[in-house]
Amino acid sequence: MANTIKIRARLSGDTTTVKALISHIMETGLRKDSKTGKTIPAHYIQEVVCEHKGETVMTxxxxxxxxxxxxxxxxxxxxxxxxxxxxxxxxxxxxxxxxETKIA
Structure with a gap:
């Protein structure tokens, strides 16, 4: 899959701020296709994890x-x-x- 994540991490003082944009359709499974009338299957992100030095800092x-x-x-x-x-x-x-990204 082509990279779907744009990320930036900046250090200010002792705090790192991470900002990420994820390209994903995030279908609920409740919408209907306007042409066929059939329900569009659910397709959504279930888990996002961020790690720093091998430790999870956000889930x-x-x-x-x-x-x-x-x-x-x-x-x-x-x-x-x-x-x-x-x-x-x-x-x-x-x-x-x-x-992966380097903290600036």
């Missing part, structure tokens, strides 16, 4: 109520400039993606 459990192309922002402490941060997601169909 999000999502469901069908999250909007298309979700934006995520969070903060954590204990990082330094140049450290690597990994963000990954898995959806209800088993598709996944991950990305």
């Amino acid at each position: 999000a459990q999502w469901g069908p109520a999250i909007s298309k192309n979700p934006y995520l922002s969070f903060r954590f402490k204990g990082a330094e400039k140049g450290d690597t941060l990994t963000l990954r997601w898995v959806d209800n169909k088993g598709e996944s993606d991950s990305i």
Whole structure:
């Protein structure tokens, strides 16, 4: 799968702010196709995990109520400039993606 995540991590003082935009259709399973009238199957991200130095700093459990192309922002402490941060997601169909970035 092509990379679906855009991410930025910036250190300010002792706090790192992470901002990520994930490209995903996030279908609820409740909408109907306007041409066929059939229900569009559910397809949404279930879990997002962010790791720093092998430790999980954020886990999000999502469901069908999250909007298309979700934006995520969070903060954590204990990082330094140049450290690597990994963000990954898995959806209800088993598709996944991950990305690494350096903290600026």
